[in-house]
Amino acid sequence: MIRIEGLRVEFDRFRIEELHIRIAEGDFHFLLGPTGSGKTLILESIMGLRKPKEGRIWIGEKEVQSLPPEKREISYVPQDLALFPHLRVRDNIFFGIRARNLDMARYKPYVDDLIEQMRLSPLLDRFPATLSGGEKKRVALLRALAPKPKLLLLDEPLSGLDPSMRKEIQKLLKTLHAFLHPTTLCVTHDFEEAYLLAGEITLCINGRVEQRGKRDEIFFKPRSRKVAEFLGAKNLYRAKVLKEEKETSRFILDVQGLPFSIPGRACPEGLRLGEEVDLFIRPEEVMIIRETKPIKDSLKHNLIEGIIVDIVDRGRDRTVFFESLEGRIPFEIAIPNYAFRNLDLFPRKRVKAALRDESLWLMPLDGGPGL
Amino acid sequence: MSFRKTMIGASVALFLFYFTLLLSLLFFFGAKGFWEVFLHPSTLFSIRLSLVAATLATLLAVVVGLPAAYALSRFEFPGKHVLDTFLEIPMIISPIALGAALLVFFNTPLGTLIQTKGIYFVFEVPGIILAQFASVAGLATRLMKASLDEIAPRYEAVARSLGLSPWLAFYKVTLPLSLRGLTASIILSWAKAVGEFGATVTLAGAMPGKTETLPVAIFLALGSANVERAVVLILILAFLGLITLYAVRLTGKRYHDD
Numbered sequence: 001m002i003r004i005e006g007l008r009v010e011f012d013r014f015r016i017e018e019l020h021i022r023i024a025e026g027d028f029h030f031l032l033g034p035t036g037s038g039k040t041l042i043l044e045s046i047m048g049l050r051k052p053k054e055g056r057i058w059i060g061e062k063e064v065q066s067l068p069p070e071k072r073e074i075s076y077v078p079q080d081l082a083l084f085p086h087l088r089v090r091d092n093i094f095f096g097i098r099a100r101n102l103d104m105a106r107y108k109p110y111v112d113d114l115i116e117q118m119r120l121s122p123l124l125d126r127f128p129a130t131l132s133g134g135e136k137k138r139v140a141l142l143r144a145l146a147p148k149p150k151l152l153l154l155d156e157p158l159s160g161l162d163p164s165m166r167k168e169i170q171k172l173l174k175t176l177h178a179f180l181h182p183t184t185l186c187v188t189h190d191f192e193e194a195y196l197l198a199g200e201i202t203l204c205i206n207g208r209v210e211q212r213g214k215r216d217e218i219f220f221k222p223r224s225r226k227v228a229e230f231l232g233a234k235n236l237y238r239a240k241v242l243k244e245e246k247e248t249s250r251f252i253l254d255v256q257g258l259p260f261s262i263p264g265r266a267c268p269e270g271l272r273l274g275e276e277v278d279l280f281i282r283p284e285e286v287m288i289i290r291e292t293k294p295i296k297d298s299l300k301h302n303l304i305e306g307i308i309v310d311i312v313d314r315g316r317d318r319t320v321f322f323e324s325l326e327g328r329i330p331f332e333i334a335i336p337n338y339a340f341r342n343l344d345l346f347p348r349k350r351v352k353a354a355l356r357d358e359s360l361w362l363m364p365l366d367g368g369p370g371l
Numbered sequence: 372m373s374f375r376k377t378m379i380g381a382s383v384a385l386f387l388f389y390f391t392l393l394l395s396l397l398f399f400f401g402a403k404g405f406w407e408v409f410l411h412p413s414t415l416f417s418i419r420l421s422l423v424a425a426t427l428a429t430l431l432a433v434v435v436g437l438p439a440a441y442a443l444s445r446f447e448f449p450g451k452h453v454l455d456t457f458l459e460i461p462m463i464i465s466p467i468a469l470g471a472a473l474l475v476f477f478n479t480p481l482g483t484l485i486q487t488k489g490i491y492f493v494f495e496v497p498g499i500i501l502a503q504f505a506s507v508a509g510l511a512t513r514l515m516k517a518s519l520d521e522i523a524p525r526y527e528a529v530a531r532s533l534g535l536s537p538w539l540a541f542y543k544v545t546l547p548l549s550l551r552g553l554t555a556s557i558i559l560s561w562a563k564a565v566g567e568f569g570a571t572v573t574l575a576g577a578m579p580g581k582t583e584t585l586p587v588a589i590f591l592a593l594g595s596a597n598v599e600r601a602v603v604l605i606l607i608l609a610f611l612g613l614i615t616l617y618a619v620r621l622t623g624k625r626y627h628d629d
Contacts, residue, residue: 047532069531076532082525086547099534147533 001025002151002183007055009041016041016207019055023151023200026181030194032218033204034230039187042204043153046185048072059150070099072151075144079156081136083128089139090124096147111146118142118172134165138172145182154186158193170196191231195219203227224363225278234332235281239362241273250301253362255279258327261301263357268364278363283334285359288320288343289352299354306331308349320345322353393609396602408603416580417588418607424496424584425564428503432511432560437553440515441541445524458509466569470502473574498575499582503564511560518552519545554622562615566608585611 007019016038023029033039044050046057048069057065064072075096083092093115097107115121118138128136137157144152157173158166174197177184188194194201195215202212210230211223222228228236239253239260249264251271260279268277289295295303306324318340320333333353335343345351372380408414442448443455461469476482477493485492492498522545530540546553568586575582577591585608592601 047528049528049531068536069528070534070536072532074532076529078525078529080523080525082523082529084526084530084544084548095530096533099530099539101534143533153532 001058001060002029002185003056003058004046005056005058007042007045007057008053009038009045009050009055010053011041011050014038014041014207016204019204019209021185021202021212023183023185026183028177028184028186028197028199030198030201030215031185031187031204032191032194032198032201033189035189036206037189037204038207039189039204040155041207043076043155043185043187046151047074047076047153073147073149074151074153075147075149076153077140077144077155077157079159081140083131083136083140083143085128087127088124089120089126089128089131092128092139092143093120093124093146095143096149100147102147107146107148110148111142114142114145133161134168137161137165137169141172141176145176145180148182150183152182152184154184156188156190156193157186158196159188159190173197191219203230205230220282221361222280222363225365228278228280228363233280234283235286237279237281237329239277239279241271241275241277243273244271251362253277253279256327256329258304258324258329260355260360262360262362266357266360267362271362276365278365280361280363281331281355282359282361283319283332285356286331286333287354287356288322288333288335288345289354290343295352295354299356301357302355302360304331304353304355306351306353308345308347308351310347311345322351396605399598399602404599405603405606408600409607413580413583414588414600414604414607417583417585417604420496420499420583421565421585424499424503425561425567428500428507428564429511429557429561431500431504432508432564433515433557436508436512437515440512440519441545443512444516444519458512461506461509466506466567467573469505470570470573473498473502473505473570477574493574494576494578494582496575496582499571499584502570502574503567506567506570507560507564510563511556514556514559515553518549518556521552522548551622555619558615558619558622562612565611565615 002021002023004019004021007016009016009019019042021029021031031039031042041050045052045055048064048067048071052065055065056063059072059074084095087095093111094104096102097104097111115124118141120135120138120142123131123135123139128139131139141157158169161169176182186194186197198215200213201215201218203210203218205226210227211218218227219231222231222233225236237255239255242252242254242259244251245261251262251264251267253260253262262279271277287299289299289303304324305326306322308320309323309330310321312319312321317337318335320335322331322333323329324331331353335345439454443451474493477486490497492501526544526548527537527540530544531537535543566586567584568590571582571584572587572590577583577587579591583591585604589601589604589608592598592604
């Protein structure tokens with residue numbers, strides 16, 4: 001278990017206030033935030049390269065905030081990998097074991113096994129400058145894992161890779177994690193990277209934790225508009241609570257004159273009549289209804305009539321820009337290609353869109369109770 | 372004239388300027404006279420004194436300058452920029468002014484104490500080493516800092532996370548990675564120390580057979596209108612300089628950053 005409690009770090013005019021992170025043994029935890037949100041400062045503080053103003057850090061049972069980096073049993077893989085260019089691959093891999101004076105006889109079989117699994121045997125006598133991007137990533141990961149660290153710190157492990165390499169390294173990280181269960185903290189601004197790999201996520205914006213939780217909670221139930229916007233959410237609207245339907249456990253909200261029926265489970269607790277909230281509608285959960293097909297009861301709560309403004313082909317799917325007739329509210333709707341082909345859609349066509357209950361999420365304006 | 376031709380023309384003109392200067396020395400040059408002057412005990416003394424003094428001064432400059440260069444390259448601390456600016460003092464004030472400042476210092480109570488209880492510098496060989504050190508330490512630090520700046524601190528961060536102390540991380544990672552740049556810095560500093568004249572002559576004087584380094588010997592030869600001796604000494608100095616620069620070009624292989 002890794003525990004970071006009340007960490008406060010200052011650098012120039014930037015400050016991180018009261019950071020709390022808990023990472024369970026063997027978890028793949030992501031610290032996610034936009035560039036300039038203080039992720040590197042946090043990472044340097046955990047590593048021991050920067051002295052925090054306040055706060056305590058435990059790695060396992062050991063309190064480490066006053067220990068130098070070499071005593072913390074953390075391995076660090078920076079974004080640019082920093083493989084030692086003057087050492088061969090073999091010496092890079094065994095660097096940590098030698099540096100920590102670990103028992104080579106005990107560690108060598110484990111590392112040799114990983115070398116085989118990661119297909120690095122033919123590269124052992126080469127220098128880093130002669131390796132491809134993917135090979136360098138594998139060597140850097142193995143160098144970090146070889147001394148069996150208590151915490152593995154990864155800085156944007158998938159950034160700067162082309163799509164095929166990205167897939168390869170993503171798969172490798174998943175496989176390594178599944179086999180070795182290293183407790184991992186990964187720092188990134190790339191929410192796609194976090195979505196692909198994370199177990200739990202701590203989301204940090206401007207030095208402040210905005211949300212923490214399981215991956216799906218963060219992506220599908222953002223706590224505030226700020227979080228939703230950072231995650232690239234489309235279809236965010238300011239809404240006002242008009243009434244509560246107790247018998248169906250639903251709330252009726254108004255967005256620029258267009259009523260929405262929201263299930264209670266998608267609403268923040270203690271929602272009051274007249275209160276303003278932010279409404280988030282997930283584009284991939286909105287359906288365009290085929291004229292010939294009967295509409296299911298579950299889709300009748302939010303049936304919106306409008307016209308198609310534009311269609312953008314994104315390769316794997318289409319983005320349909322739709323505008324409601326009532327209130328003239330713009331929506332983005334993501335439609336998979338196979339579904340799009342059956343719909344016969346084109347700009348200026350009048351259609352009906354149905355919002356699944358799963359597509360709706362309400363956020364209090366102030367982000368709700370503090371973390 | 373095209374842009375390219377203008378630029379290359381300027382570089383060729385500069386080369387011709389220096390080459391003509393060296394060539395003009397041959398006007399006074401005779402092969403027999405060269406060996407006579409070269410093998411003269413006073414010339415050999417000057418060469419030996421110059422090489423030993425410059426080596427010791429450079430060694431001292433590295434011992435102090437390398438940690439200072441590292442600090443300036445890696446750490447933020449109060450007064451860093453003032454310190455950095457002070458390193459340029461030997462480059463912006465005249466070498467004679469630097470030597471005069473040293474001479475004045477040894478007339479202060481602290482300077483007198485150092486001389487009476489420790490080592491004599493004024494008009495002595497240690498004065499040559501000190502004058503050369505004062506002249507090159509700033510430059511050596513600057514050059515070594517530039518070499519260390521090229522090595523990303525992340526290498527050390529990784530080495531430390533993998534278990535090395537800061538001393539060992541410097542020794543096993545930063546030092547080997549910056550070795551080429553550091554070696555070039557040291558060689559250039561040494562070359563500057565060999566050619567140092569102003570501060571040396573002011574602090575250690577121009578005493579034949581005692582504080583007569585190569586530049587001082589050239590000065591003395593010209594003073595006594597012995598042009599042939601001066602020319603031979605200039606050629607030795609130029610040869611040493613060119614050998615040094617060639618050595619800089621040959622130093623070590625450069626590691627590619629990944």
